[in-house]
Amino acid sequence: MTMPRRSFLCRIAAFTAAASVGLAAPVARAGDAVGLVVIREHGVGSAAQAQQYLDRLASAAAKVNGWPAVESKYFTSRKLADRWIGAHRPAFGIMTLGAYLGLRAAYGLKVVGTADVATAGGRRYYVVAKQGGDLSACKGKRLATNFADDPRFVEKVVAAGAFSLSDFTLVPTRRPVQTIHAVIRGDAECALIDDAQFADLGAIEGGAALRPVWTSAEFPPMVVVAFGTADAALVAKFRKNLPKVCAGEGAEACKEVGIRRLAPSSDAAFRKYVKAYGRGG
Secondary structure, three states, X not given: XXXXXXXXXXXXXXXXXXXXXXXOOOOEOOOOOEEXXXXXXXXXXXXXXXXXXXXXXHHHHHHXXXXXXXXXXXXXXXXXXXXXXXXXXXXXXXXXXXXXHHHHHHHXXXXXXXXXXXXXXXXXXXXXXXXXXXHHHOOOOEEEEOOOOOHHHHHHHHOOOOOOHHHOEEEEOOOHHHHHHHHHOOOOOEEEEEHHHHHHHHHXXXXXXXXXXXXXXXXXXXXXXXXXXXXXXXXXXXXXXXXXXXXXXXXXXXXXXXXXXXXXXXHHHXXXXXXXXXXXX
16 A cells, blocks of 8 residues: 555654654763863963863862763863864863853853853953053054954954954964063064963063053853753752862862862853854854
C-alpha cells in the first residue's frame, strides 16, 4: 500500500529531529567531570603559573559544589579559547566582558555571576597622549592599542559612539606595555588603554608624561558564565555557591588568582552591553 505523502513527510521530519538531538553536543551533567575555562584577554605574566593558580581555584570550586572531577584551562586569547571550548565543552567560564559578548551567541552563554579580579583590567578605558587636551587632538593621528582585535567591542561598547577606530591611523600592538611604549617612543601620538595599563603608567619610564584625553564609562567585573550545554541543576547550584568558593579553604586559591569577590548575577545586568554589541553577540 502506498504511504500518503503527508504521513511520509511527517515521519521524515520526526526522524531528522531525532537525529539532530542525537548528534547534539553532550550536556554537562551533575555526575560528569566539570569544565571551567578562564579567558583573561590581553593578560600579562606567565600563563603556566596562572594555570597552576587556576587549577587550585577549580579544585576549590569542585569541593564546594560536590563535583566528582574538574578540568580547567586558562587563556589570554579568545581565539585559542574558542578552539578549546569547541573540543572540550566546559560547563562554566570566567571571562572578560569582550570575550563574553563575542562568544555569547555561539555557546548560549548565561550569566551566573561576576568575578572582581585585581589588575584584570577592562573596568575602564582611556585614550592617552603626551600633549593632553581632548579627543579631537588625537583624531587623524596614530593611535596605538592592543584592543584592535575586536573593533565592534571597542566602537560599540567601549567608545559607545564617541569615536571609531577609522578616526585614527591604527597602530596595532600585541602586548599592553608595547602600547604605552609606542606613544613614549613617538611611534604613535595617542593610545587606547584600559585601567590596568593606566595604573602602570607611573612605573614605566616616560609613562607619567601621558595624560588622558578621553575616559570611558565604568564597566562591570569579569563575567562568570554557564555554557548552554550545562545541566540546569548544576548551574543553579554553582550560582548559589559562588560566594562560598572564596571562603574558607578556597580563600587562598582566590587570592592567588587575584579574585577579590565572586558574586551571583544574571543576564539582566549585562543586557545593555549585549544590545550595544549588537547582532551575533
